[in-house]
Amino acid sequence: xxxxxxxxxxxxxxxxxxxxxxxxxxxxxxxxxxxxxxxxxxxxxxxxxxxxxxxxxxxxxxxxxxxxxxxxxxxxxxxxxxxxxxxxxxxxxxxxxxxxxxxxxxxxxxxxxxxxxxxxxxxxxxxxxxxxxxxxxxxxxxxxxxxxxxxxxxxxxxxxxxxxxxxxxxxxxxxxxxxxxxxxxxxxxxxxxxxxxxxxxxxxxxxxxxxxxxxxxxxxxxxxxxxxxxxxxxxxxxxxxxxxxxxxxxxxxxxxxxxxxxxxxxxxxxxxxxxxxxxxxxxxxxxxxxxxxxxxxxxxxxxxxxxxxxxxxxxxxxxxxxxxxxxxxxxxxxxxxxxxxxxxxxxxxxxxxxxxxxxxxxxxxxxxxxxxxxxxxxxxxxxx
Numbered sequence: 001x002x003x004x005x006x007x008x009x010x011x012x013x014x015x016x017x018x019x020x021x022x023x024x025x026x027x028x029x030x031x032x033x034x035x036x037x038x039x040x041x042x043x044x045x046x047x048x049x050x051x052x053x054x055x056x057x058x059x060x061x062x063x064x065x066x067x068x069x070x071x072x073x074x075x076x077x078x079x080x081x082x083x084x085x086x087x088x089x090x091x092x093x094x095x096x097x098x099x100x101x102x103x104x105x106x107x108x109x110x111x112x113x114x115x116x117x118x119x120x121x122x123x124x125x126x127x128x129x130x131x132x133x134x135x136x137x138x139x140x141x142x143x144x145x146x147x148x149x150x151x152x153x154x155x156x157x158x159x160x161x162x163x164x165x166x167x168x169x170x171x172x173x174x175x176x177x178x179x180x181x182x183x184x185x186x187x188x189x190x191x192x193x194x195x196x197x198x199x200x201x202x203x204x205x206x207x208x209x210x211x212x213x214x215x216x217x218x219x220x221x222x223x224x225x226x227x228x229x230x231x232x233x234x235x236x237x238x239x240x241x242x243x244x245x246x247x248x249x250x251x252x253x254x255x256x257x258x259x260x261x262x263x264x265x266x267x268x269x270x271x272x273x274x275x276x277x278x279x280x281x282x283x284x285x286x287x288x289x290x291x292x293x294x295x296x297x298x299x300x301x302x303x304x305x306x307x308x309x310x311x312x313x314x315x316x317x318x319x320x321x322x323x324x325x326x327x328x329x330x331x332x333x334x335x336x337x338x339x340x341x342x343x344x345x346x347x348x349x350x351x352x353x354x355x356x357x358x359x360x361x362x363x364x365x366x367x368x369x370x371x372x373x374x375x376x377x378x379x380x381x382x383x384x
Contacts (some may be wrong), residue, residue, distance in 0.1 A: 005160065007078070008062075010028075010031045010055060010056055010057070011049070011055060011066075012024075012027065012028060012031070012051070012054070012055035012056075012063050012172065013055070013224055014049070014051075014052045014053040014054055015018070015049060015052045015053070015104055015356040016050070016051050016052075016053060016059045017050040017051070017360050018248050019050065019383055020043065020050050020275075020379075020383045021383075022378070022379040022382050022383050023041065023043060023053075023376060023379040023380055023383065024051070024053060025104075025208070025379070026375040026376050026378070026379040027039070027041050027053050027055065027211070027376065028055070028353055029242050029375065030054060030372045030375065031056055033128055034258045034370075034371050034372050034375070035219070035365070036056060036260060036361060036363060036372060037056050037057060037060075037062075037217055037362055038055070038056035038057045038058050038066040038070070038072075038088060038214055038359070038361065038362045038363070039055060039056060039066065039274075039359065039360065039361035039362070039363075039365040040053065040054040040055075040066065040068070040070070040273055040274035040275070040358075040360050040361075041053050041274050041278070041357075041358070041359045041370075041376055042274040042275045042278040042279075042316060042358045042359075042361070043278065043327070043355065043356070043357055043380055044279070044281075044282045044355070044356040044357075045353075045354050045384070046354040047282045047286065047354075047356075049275075051330050051380075052068070052274075052275060053070055054066045054070065054089075054274075055069065055285075056289070057188060058070050058072075058213075058214035058362065059214070059215045059303070060215055060217055062210055064214075066214065066362075067188065067212075068273070068275070069200065069211045069212050070212055070213075070214050070215050070273065070274065071200060071202070071271045071273060072214040072216070072271060072273075072274060072345075072361070072362050073215065073216055073251065073255060073261075073269060073270070073271055073333060074107060074271065074272055074277065074341045074345040074347075074360050075251075075268055075269075075270070075342035075343065075345055076118075076205065076267060076268065076339055076340060076341040076342060076368075077270060077272075077277060077339050077340070077341040077345050077346065077347050077360075078201075078203065078266055078267065078268070078269075078270025078339075079170055079171070079174075079266070079267050079320055080172065080320050080321050080322075080338065080339040080343070080347065081190055081201065081266070081270065081280065082171050082174045082178075082186060082266040082267065082320065083122050083177075083203045083299065083319055083321065084188050084193070084197050084280075084284070084290060084291065084320070085174070085178045085182075085186055085190070085193075086118065086121075086169050086174055086178050086320075087291055087295055087296075087299055087319065087320070088291065089119070089178065089181050089182065090295060091291055091292050091295050093182055093252075094181055094182075095118060095177075096118065097117070097118050097119040097122075097298075097319070098117050098118070098119055098171070098189070099117060099118050100114065100115060100116065101113070101116050101117065101118060101121060101126070101177060101359065102114055102115055102183050104177060104180040104285070105151065105177060105180045107148070107151040107152070108150075109149045110134060110151060110152055110153075110154075111129070111152065111153055111154030111155055112154060112158065112159075113126070113127060113128065113154040113155050113159060115158075115159055115160070116155070116160070117159070117160070117161035118177060118302070119319065119325050120148075120160050121170075121173050121177060121319045121333065122174065122299075122319035123160060123163060123303040123304060123319055123320075124164060124165050124166050124170070124317050124319065125160050125161075125162065125163045125164075125304065126155075126159050126166065126173060126307075127152060127156055127157050127158065127159040128150055128153050128155060128156065128166065128169055128173060128243035129158065129164040129165060129166045129167065129238060129239075129242045129310055130153075130241035130245060131146075131149050131150055131153050131155060131169065131241065131245055132153045132154060132185075132241070132246065133149045133152065133153070134230060135149060135245055135246040136246055136247070137246050137247055137248040137253075137254060138291075139246055140143030140246045140249065140254075140263065141246055141259055141263050141264065141323045143172075143175075143176075143185070143264060146172050147172050147175075147176040148263045148289060148384040149167055150172050150173060150176075152177075153312020153338065155190075156214040156238055156365065161216050161306060162277060162306065163304045163306060163315075163317055164238075164308055164310055165242075165269065165308050165311050165317075166241065166242070166267070166313070167242050167250070167268075167310055168242060168243065168249040168250060168265070168267050168268050169242065169245060169267070170266075170267040171186070171203075171264075171265055171266030171268060172265075172266070172267070172268030174186075174192035174266070174320070175264070175266045182191050183192070185264060186203060186264060186266050187202065187264045190202065190203055191261075192319075193280070193290065194276065194279075194280065194310055197279045197280060197282075197283055197289075198279065199275070199276040199277075199279040199280050200272050200273040200275065200276035201270060201271075201272035201273075201276040201277060201280060202270065202271050202272060203228070203263075203264040203265070203266050203269065203270055203271075204262055204263060204264045205261045205262055205271055206262075209256075209271075210258060210261050210262070213256075213261060213271065214362040215253045215256050215362060216251070216256055216287065216362055216364060217362055217364065218364050219363060219364060219365045219366075227240065227244060227318060228239045228244075229243075229245055230245075230286070237262075238309070238310075239310045242310055249265070249268070250268060250342075251268060272285030272360065273358070273359060274359055275304055276358065277345075277347035277357075277358030277359075277360065278356045278357055278358030279356070279358075279375045280347065280356075281338065281347050281348060281349035281356035281357065281358070282349070282356035283355060284296065284356075285349040285350070285351040285354070286348050297335075298319065299318055299319035299320065299321055300319075300321045300337035301318060301323060302316045302317070302318060302319045302334065303316075303317055303319060304316070304317055313327075314327075318337060320336040320339075321338065322334075322337065322338060322339050322340065323337050324336040324337065324348075327369075328340065328356075328368065328369050329377070330348040330350065331348075331353065331355065331377060331380070331381045332381060333350050333352040333353055335350070335351050335352055336348055336349065336350040336351075336355075337349060337353075338357070340368035340369060340373075341368070342364060342368070343361065343363070343364030343365055343366075344359070344361060344364075344365060344367075344370035344373045345359060345360045345361060345373075346358070346359045346368075346370055346373045346377075347359075353381075353384050355380065355381075355384065357376075357377070358373075359376055360381075
């Protein structure tokens with residue numbers, strides 16, 4: 001299939017059941033009308049593929065067509081996967097949701113964080129949305145350096161008293177809790193979960209896997225402006241540090257580099273395909289396959305709602321998952337859950353409809369929800 005955009009034809013390939021032709025049409029319209037450059041979308045119903053489409057290009061020069069095995073940075077979509085690692089430890093009885101983090105990571109008790117719990121970490125209430133010590137991008141590639149700086153950080157608020165989106169620190173916080181208990185890196189465990197699912201989702205790409213990567217392209221108005229957060233004061237200090245300490249924590253200046261792709265920054269630098277994301281969610285909504293039904297229900301219910309000084313809006317958090325909401329609906333059913341990523345990438349599951357959804361793209365536009373992912377979600381549920 002080809003979509004014409006002016007004098008240009010955009011390649012789209014893959015499978016789409018006739019029942020879901022509206023999704024194919026919405027995907028094509030994303031290129032023709034909404035500025036999409038390269039993307040993939042996958043929809044599974046009760047684990048069976050009904051939509052598996054890719055289109056466009058994997059580079060700014062539009063020389064490489066997007067393939068079914070093209071990997072791309074999906075940003076905060078990976079937060080849900082990081083949470084899943086820790087939730088599996090809870091299911092196994094090796095960790096409790098209300099255990100203090102310091103019971104498995106003693107150094108974390110510094111700076112007023114001795115009462116911060118695993119639950120607080122998973123729902124953005126642990127008090128460390130930013131690291132206070134000035135760090136460099138050389139530090140970013142060093143897991144132990146990053147987690148030591150996070151542990152030493154004085155809490156920005158008393159843990160459990162409010163929520164503040166841990167936009168980048170979430171991955172090092174939750175990932176180190178996992179590593180302290182399980183004795184292996186988050187990236188290693190994610191591969192163990194993904195391998196039997198045939199799911200292409202990773203933190204820390206090999207040299208061979210990097211050959212499959214798409215470039216990330218930043219749309220005007222969505223780029224991360226260069227700023228030294230340490231020159232500001234007052235209420236803006238913490239949000240700026242959360243994004244830019246280290247300078248490349250949100251991927252600024254490093255996003256398409258080999259170092260970024262090889263590192264483990266679980267809140268931010270997950271890479272994968274739409275099929276890979278959807279397959280993880282299909283396994284999550286299958287009772288008992290990845291998580292027990294009771295724990296999944298707890299993890300996907302709203303733990304706290306309120307204003308967030310990092311996101312600058314009213315938000316609700318589950319335990320590493322974002323429950324569906326009127327502001328960011330994941331279909332019509334109240335038990336839907338997932339996580340958006342910067343620029344619009346998205347993975348979610350709807351256990352009532354049996355829907356698992358993955359969408360990844362390389363053209364980053366502002367915020368999480370976009371006209372592109374909204375059109376795809378609406379089309380899916382118009383067909384179910």
